[in-house]
Amino acid sequence: MAYDKFTVLKSSAVPLPIENVDTDQIIPARFLKATERKGFGDNLFRDWRYNNDDSPKEDFVLNNDKYSGKILVAGKNFGSGSSREHAAWAIYDYGFRCVVSSFFADIFRNNCLNIGILPVQVSAGFLNSIFEAIEANPETELEIDLSAQKITLLVTGESEGFAINGYKKNNMLNGYDDIDFLQSLKEEIGVYAESSPY
Amino acid sequence: MSEPKSLFDKVWDAHVVKSIEDGPDVLFIDRHFIHEVTSPVAFLSMEQRGLKVLHPNRTFATADHNTPTINQHLPVADALSANQLLALETNTGKYGISHWGLGHYKNGIVHVVGPENGITLPGMTIVCGDSHTSTHGAFGAIAFGIGTSEVEMVLTSQCIMQQKAKKMRIVINGKVSEGVLPKDVILYVIAKISASGATGYFVEYAGEVFESMSMEGRMTVCNMSIEMGARGGMIAPDQKTFDYIQGKELAPKGADFDKLVEYWKTLKTDEGAQFDIEYVYDAADIEPMITYGTNPGMGIAISKPIPRPDDVLDGKASYAKSLDYMGFNVGESMIGKKVDYVFLGSCTNGRIEDFRQFASVVKGRKKADNVIAWLVPGSHVVEDQIKAEGIYDILINAGFELRQPGCSACLAMNDDKVPAGKYAVSTSNRNFEGRQGPGARTMLASPLVAAAAAVTGEVTDPRTFLN
Numbered sequence: 001m002a003y004d005k006f007t008v009l010k011s012s013a014v015p016l017p018i019e020n021v022d023t024d025q026i027i028p029a030r031f032l033k034a035t036e037r038k039g040f041g042d043n044l045f046r047d048w049r050y051n052n053d054d055s056p057k058e059d060f061v062l063n064n065d066k067y068s069g070k071i072l073v074a075g076k077n078f079g080s081g082s083s084r085e086h087a088a089w090a091i092y093d094y095g096f097r098c099v100v101s102s103f104f105a106d107i108f109r110n111n112c113l114n115i116g117i118l119p120v121q122v123s124a125g126f127l128n129s130i131f132e133a134i135e136a137n138p139e140t141e142l143e144i145d146l147s148a149q150k151i152t153l154l155v156t157g158e159s160e161g162f163a164i165n166g167y168k169k170n171n172m173l174n175g176y177d178d179i180d181f182l183q184s185l186k187e188e189i190g191v192y193a194e195s196s197p198y
Numbered sequence: 199m200s201e202p203k204s205l206f207d208k209v210w211d212a213h214v215v216k217s218i219e220d221g222p223d224v225l226f227i228d229r230h231f232i233h234e235v236t237s238p239v240a241f242l243s244m245e246q247r248g249l250k251v252l253h254p255n256r257t258f259a260t261a262d263h264n265t266p267t268i269n270q271h272l273p274v275a276d277a278l279s280a281n282q283l284l285a286l287e288t289n290t291g292k293y294g295i296s297h298w299g300l301g302h303y304k305n306g307i308v309h310v311v312g313p314e315n316g317i318t319l320p321g322m323t324i325v326c327g328d329s330h331t332s333t334h335g336a337f338g339a340i341a342f343g344i345g346t347s348e349v350e351m352v353l354t355s356q357c358i359m360q361q362k363a364k365k366m367r368i369v370i371n372g373k374v375s376e377g378v379l380p381k382d383v384i385l386y387v388i389a390k391i392s393a394s395g396a397t398g399y400f401v402e403y404a405g406e407v408f409e410s411m412s413m414e415g416r417m418t419v420c421n422m423s424i425e426m427g428a429r430g431g432m433i434a435p436d437q438k439t440f441d442y443i444q445g446k447e448l449a450p451k452g453a454d455f456d457k458l459v460e461y462w463k464t465l466k467t468d469e470g471a472q473f474d475i476e477y478v479y480d481a482a483d484i485e486p487m488i489t490y491g492t493n494p495g496m497g498i499a500i501s502k503p504i505p506r507p508d509d510v511l512d513g514k515a516s517y518a519k520s521l522d523y524m525g526f527n528v529g530e531s532m533i534g535k536k537v538d539y540v541f542l543g544s545c546t547n548g549r550i551e552d553f554r555q556f557a558s559v560v561k562g563r564k565k566a567d568n569v570i571a572w573l574v575p576g577s578h579v580v581e582d583q584i585k586a587e588g589i590y591d592i593l594i595n596a597g598f599e600l601r602q603p604g605c606s607a608c609l610a611m612n613d614d615k616v617p618a619g620k621y622a623v624s625t626s627n628r629n630f631e632g633r634q635g636p637g638a639r640t641m642l643a644s645p646l647v648a649a650a651a652a653v654t655g656e657v658t659d660p661r662t663f664l665n
Binding site (some may be wrong): 018019020022024025029032033037047052075077081082083084085086088103105106107110111114115165166168177178179181182183185186188189192193196198 | 238263319342351363397398519630632
């Protein structure tokens with residue numbers, strides 16, 4: 001499924017200053033039972049967001065009207081654990097297009113890139129500046145320019161570069177995905193398969 | 199003389215179909231495992247594009263994640279789970295993919311049935327939409343978990359696109375002391391490196407401890423590589439590996455097998471090969487381990503107190519939240535903590551050796567009245583072995599029951615959920631908040647620690663039961 005192009009995103013952000021947020025927190029296993037990719041956003045951060053009786057937990061950030069936007073800003077080592085792409089789907093379906101953290105788990109990062117969410121890894125110091133700025137003013141905006149590989153905290157003008165390989169960057173700028181690309185390599189893959197000892 | 203290569207380099211480089219400048223490698227995948235939870239959307243999306251499965255004989259399906267572990271002969275009561283199981287059956291049937299569904303005599307946890315049937319071989323690339331695919335690295339394969347988009351890539355092109363990871367080697371020399379199992383070794387390593395310390399790396403485990411481990415033990419170790427963030431972990435294949443594979447139903451036979459063994463013998467790290475980082479530990483320092491927090495890096499020797507936040511490597515900011523969730527305090531001893539549930543099973547510790555260890559402690563003893571124990575074999579093959587070896591009788595005599603194979607309480611997708619606030623000693627791989635049920639509190643440990651807890655009703659040093 002091709003996804004929307006990602007060029008420049010300017011938005012307020014939702015802060016989640018917790019470290020080691022694993023994919024079981026992003027979406028618990030019991031909500032992985034669909035056979036279609038839809039509705040996962042309703043269960044994003046389910047057990048942090050809702051009580052057992054499905055009433056919202058008022059102290060959780062997604063239940064606080066002060067915070068909104070297309071960017072999720074999270075603590076170090078975001079997305080660890082299970083490979084469930086449902087975690088990335090839930091984040092996308094909820095409305096986020098970018099996750100900012102000082103460190104991402106590998107599989108989660110790949111899953112994001114494969115569905116059109118941009119993972120932006122920043123320094124611990126810059127992450128802290130973002131959290132502080134949002135705390136001071138929840139409407140504070142971030143600008144993420146993929147082409148320039150730059151994230152800017154608009155209120156202070158503080159900015160930082162971020163890494164992404166050229167191939168993935170081009171994919172995201174154009175909304176291409178790997179499956180289309182791999183189809184174009186059919187011949188080379190066929191040659192390899194013939195030579196495989198397995 | 200070519201440049202010395204690591205085991206990881208050798209296997210990876212042999213599978214690169216194409217390298218993209220400033221981008222990932224196109225990597226050919228020899229074996230693809232699928233299960234009911236992470237594959238349906240891949241099939242759906244594939245069909246929406248008008249594509250088909252390219253190599254159905256390279257993909258193997260088993261149902262495990264949401265299957266019940268009792269009354270498997272009855273229809274699955276949960277409608278959503280039943281629907282996913284049906285989708286797997288339908289999709290595999292349509293494209294001619296091998297399917298060991300619920301009720302099939304080969305059914306079991308994907309990372310248990312792959313190796314025990316000879317599907318997993320050294321030198322392969324193996325992927326599955328499940329992060330514990332790293333298990334198969336025990337055979338000297340490059341094996342790792344992928345997302346559903348990548349499942350679709352493998353179905354349609356037999357390739358995925360990934361950048362080659364950095365290389366880490368973990369060497370443990372010496373011999374482990376009595377009562378220390380492979381699970382303790384890997385919990386020790388994760389506690390040393392932290393839950394994110396190997397992110398971006400592929401790990402090779404080397405040294406006497408891993409060389410002397412059984413294949414089951416090596417699988418336990420490689421299984422949890424992901425719990426320190428590593429893409430995967432692997433161990434060089436040796437005679438033990440070849441002996442394990444020989445004669446397995448789907449493994450190559452005769453001259454084909456012999457020829458492959460000659461190749462597999464070359465799959466070891468060359469002298470002088472470079473690693474980006476290396477850790478060396480001494481086996482004598484490893485004790486039976488247990489976790490006290492909400493990530494697998496929060497583990498300690500069972501005899502030690504819960505550390506102060508200043509003494510942990512990672513997650514200082516979330517440390518208090520984690521202990522609060524567990525209901526534990528800094529400085530407390532884990533020994534004597536009340537245990538409500540014991541879970542023996544999962545792709546980490548659901549193999550025959552794990553049941554042998556568990557039985558060695560509970561033999562002639564009785565299950566504690568306050569404990570609910572779920573003993574879940576990783577496959578029907580393991581279940582049959584448990585019965586054939588007399589372990590079943592030992593368990594029954596000690597007041598335990600044996601359930602039917604599946605992932606079960608490891609991720610609590612089926613009915614095997616630990617209730618909120620209750621404490622479980624679990625041989626599985628994750629102690630995340632709510633992993634074993636909303637509000638459940640998990641302490642990860644070895645089958646010996648689980649057995650000791652099951653008969654005493656509290657966290658107990660298993661060495662007190664050794665003769």
